[in-house]
Every structure is written in structure tokens, then in C-alpha cells.
Amino acid sequence: MSTTATQVRFYKSHEVDKQFLSNKTLEVFGVKPFTWQIDATVAILQGKDVILDVGTGCGKTMCFSMPLLDSPTDMCIVVSPLTSLMLDQVKSAALPSVAVCERTIKEYPGGKEKMFQDIVEGHYRQIFISPETATDIEFAKSVLYKAHFRQYIRLGVIDEAHCVSEWGGSFRGDYLDLHQFRNRLPSNVPLMVASATFPSHVLDAVRGVCALAKDAIHISVSNQRPNIALSVREMKHGTTAADIRFVIPDDAQKLEDVPITLIFTNSIVTCDHLADRLRYWAPDWMPSESIAFYHAKVGPAQKALIEERLQKGEVRILVCTDAVGMVS
Template sequence: MAPILDRIDEEILKDTKDKLCSDFGIPEIRPFQEEAGIHILRGRHTILDVPTGGGKTLALWFALYYHIISAKRLGTQSKAAVIVISPLVALMTAQAKALNERGIRAVALTSQIKDLVGEFKRVANGDYRVVLLGPEMQDNSDFKNIVLQSKPFLDNLIQFSVDEAHCISEWGPDFRPTYGRLIELIRRLPNTVPQLIVSATLPKDVMDDVRLKLHLGDDFRVISVSNRKPNVALSVRTLQHAQDSFADLVSLFPATSPESLPQTIIYVNSRTIAERMQDFLRAHAPPNLSSKAIRFYHRYLSDEEKAEIERDLRSGILRIVIATDALGMVRLMSVPYVCV
């Protein structure tokens, strides 16, 4: 069974922080990232409430890096493993890719994998340090029989994490009920494995609901970081035309070249509105702005279409995306304008 540390080695801790900074190209580890990692190393359940872009993802890997560096000092390779529950395929795939590029073997167990059973066997064999999966995977019989019955994997599991943990409360009741049943998966793990619960959206009522659904009890730590964002400004504009006409959106188009149109995401409440708004904006766009620069995004698109839109946003090809909240948890480049 993976060790719970009573004592944290200061030299290994320093090397852990240095390695994380080097791997992820950051100047320093933030205090909450280190605090969360140390709580996990000591076997304490931890709730991490940090605003989007605040660095909460890095906290997911802190304890793992400590174990990897500790083993390296002893001349061995760490078998420590981390499970991360995540809501979106794109998010899991991006995180797995980022870790693999840094030499940390990671896998996103999604429906896109052709040989899923083969990946289950590799996870069970201890081939991966990070295993990312959606909550629905807990109902997969092969996952239960191969991964959750593997003594080598379970003995080396150092952390169970839930990213975007507010989904447990907001989606668990009806939209994705498997979120409400994560405790069934947790009960199949060794009871010494600490949980790291991470979100940018944890008001007290949601946090209390998450704590109850995951059976954290009273012995857990909460780390909260302010949501204050000095680089974000809000403006409110009075509509001059009927809301369902979309006519006010024409003001988004610049009078000069298409390149002067800042990338903009417009959030709407339904896929029907997203599709209608795309058609309106394409019909009223300046002649020199390609219709391909305007697209809608919602959960009913295929994974391939979603990936293409995310890629075109990063590259700058797309200038306007009309999206439901399906786009809300995908890590994208900085988009200067967001309309709601």
C-alpha cells in the first residue's frame, strides 16, 4: 500500500518544486499548490477551491512528483499512481498529452481509445503514473474487473482526485448521474487513499454537498484562494433591438480588416440558439470575413468537431465562437472578449 508520510523530506520537497517549475515553465510554486500536495502526502483529504487559471491543475501532480523524485534518489523508479476524474474528453486528453510530453506516463481512458481493454491491462500493470477518466468509467465492467481488482495498481495508488468537482453537485442529480455515484468507485479503493477535490466553483452550499456525496467526514482540509481577477473587466450593454433578433451582435464586427476583430466567445443557453446565432452572424458578417471564422460549439458535436474548433481557436483561425457551457471547462488560449 502506498505510504502515508509522517515526515516530509525538505530536500526532496525542494527538488519537487524545482522539477515542477522546470517541467511546466513557471517561476515558482504557489503556496496553495505546495500545501495541497503536502496534505495528500500525509494522507489528508483536501478540498482545493482555486479560481480558473490560478494553477489548481499543478496541485494535482505535486504529491506524484514528490514520490517520483524520492524513488529516484533511491535509484529506483516510482510506481506511484494518481486517478483523476474529469468531465470532458478534451480536458483529459490535453492533460495526458501535457504530462507525457514531460516524461510522466499518463493515459486518458476515453471512448476514443480503440483497445480500451488493452489500456486497462496496462493501467493494472502499473505502466501509468496518471490515469484520467470520466465518472461513467466506473460502470465499465472491464474497468472494474481489470483495474479495480489489480493489487499492484491499488497498492501504489497515492491519490484519488476529482477535477471540476462542482459537477458532482450540479450534474450528479440528473445530467450525469454517475457523478452522484462516485462514492461507489471510492469504496473500491483502499481506504487510506486521500482525495484531492478541485474546483473553481465551490460556494459553501456546493462544497457541503460535495463533501457529503464523497463521504469526506469531518477530517479534511479546505484551501481557498480568492477569485479576484484584476485583469478582467465587466461591462453591461443595453440591448437596442429585440433579444431574439441578434441584431445587437452586428456591432462586434470591425469597420476595418477581419484581423482587427478580437477573438470572441458568446455564451448562450441552448444549442438551438448557438446554431441560429452562427447563421445570423455569418449572414451579416463583412464580405472580407470568411464564414469559417464563425462557428458554434455545444455538447452534441462529435469529439472530432470539438477538437477542430478548439484547435482553430488556439491558432487564431476562428474569430467568433457561439458556445454553450460545454466549452466552459476546456483550456484554451486567452480570449479577450466573452459575451453572455
């Protein structure tokens, strides 16, 4: 790790006022924190690494922000796998936040140089970056190594950290280089790794790649969701597209009757083919643009439009590869 230390204050266990932290969270975020969220925050305020093994939708993201309530100048930097996820988190953030990606840099007044300068100067409390940016030497020199940034950085976060194990290697090799990100942070800055998917072999990989401390605090909250079930449909037509025709209900009379559905495919060719077939089968009243395809060859502007229309419910069926929301 870097030998330079951040200047934020770290506390002993008895020095943290949990009631104040709870009240401040309610004041800033409008919700009362769970005990496990307070425990995660206390661990970070003590300078300890944290493993957040918490189900989707339970409130992991708020744990990235709560440690910043200790001081109006503290910052955190979050490594996120998907552009769409970063943009959503920035959009809903209660604290000043910025996502660093191709899309936001192009739109930023003054471009990349001005964005990086604003980050260093503390205009944003939360900075969301991709693994590729986290390991990029230009970003390190422009942001991570700057004295003012290092003075006020409170914590680093690896969100969806299971991707270290699942995506590292030939797909997105920068995941296996995230130790560089850890090493470029000040030596006393704790790291939080968060995921809803931490089986033992994945967690072992994350511990190694991210150089987590042996005494890292492990917080686990069940992701059991009684309203979610797993089902399997038998393929009746071999390799033809007919087996996905069911996603447009026979009795649908209006767009809202068609459930919003994402269909994942392994190839761009299959993706385009399935979208074409579904548009062919769609009833006359169903707009063709309510069925869309999304893959690596779709341009950034069109991807952004599809994501926006999907959120609005205008796209009901999205046939896609795992490029959905991927960093660009």
C-alpha cells in the same frame, strides 16, 4: 470504502522534507511551487483528504502531480468533467499521462483492453477519466480492482468538483454517484477535490457525495483577478440576433482584429441560427469557417477539429451550447 489498502508510503508531518519537495518540483515541472501547493502535497502524503479551493489559473493541476514525486511508481487518477480539459492536461503533463474517453480509446493501439492493461501495469502516472467512467463497473473491474493498480495508487482527484452540485441529477447523474468511485479505491487512499467555485452550499454537497473525511485539509486561495471584469449589455432588439453583432468590430481589417469569443446558447436551434447570422454579417475578407457552431449534434471528429482551430486562433467566434468540451 474498500478494505484493501494501497502499498504507497504515508508520512507523518515531521517526516516530509518540504525543501526536497520544492526542489524536486522545480526540477520536474520547471517552476517553483507556492507554499499552498506544498501544503496540499504534504497533506496528501500524510493520507489526508484535501479540499482545494483555488482560483482558475493559479496552479491547482500541479497539486495532482506533486504527490507523485515521492516515488517513480506512484499513480493518481483524476475525474474530470470535460474531454477537452483531459486532453489538454495530458498534452501538457510532465509525467506520463493518459485520458480515457471515446476519442482516445478509438485511437489507442490495441483499443480499450490494451489501454486498461497499460494503466494497470503502471505505464502512466496520471489517469484522467470522466464521471461516467469513474462509476462504470467495467472500468472498476478492469482497472480499479486490479492488485497492481491498487498497490501503487497514491491519490484520487475530483477536478472541477463544483459540478457535483451544479451538474448532478438529470444532466449528468453520475456526478451524484461519485461515492462509488471513492468506495472502489483502496481504503487508505486520500481524495482531493478541486474547484475555483466552492460556496458553502456547493462544498457541503461535495463533502456528502464524495464522502470527505471530517478532518479534510481545506486550502483556499483567492480567485480575485484584477484583469477580469463582469459587464452587462442591455438587449436592444428583443429576441433577434442583432444584439450579438458587436462581436465583429466595425473597424476590424483582418482576422486578428476580431476577438476570440464564445457565445453560449440554451438550444441547438439558436446556436445554428446565430452562427448563420454572424456569417451573413461578416465582412467579405473574413472566412466563413472562422465562425463556427458547436453542440451535441456535431460529430466527435468535427468537434476535435473545431477545438484545434480555436486553439490556433483560426476560429474567432464560436457559438455553442454547454456541450463544448463535454466528455465523449
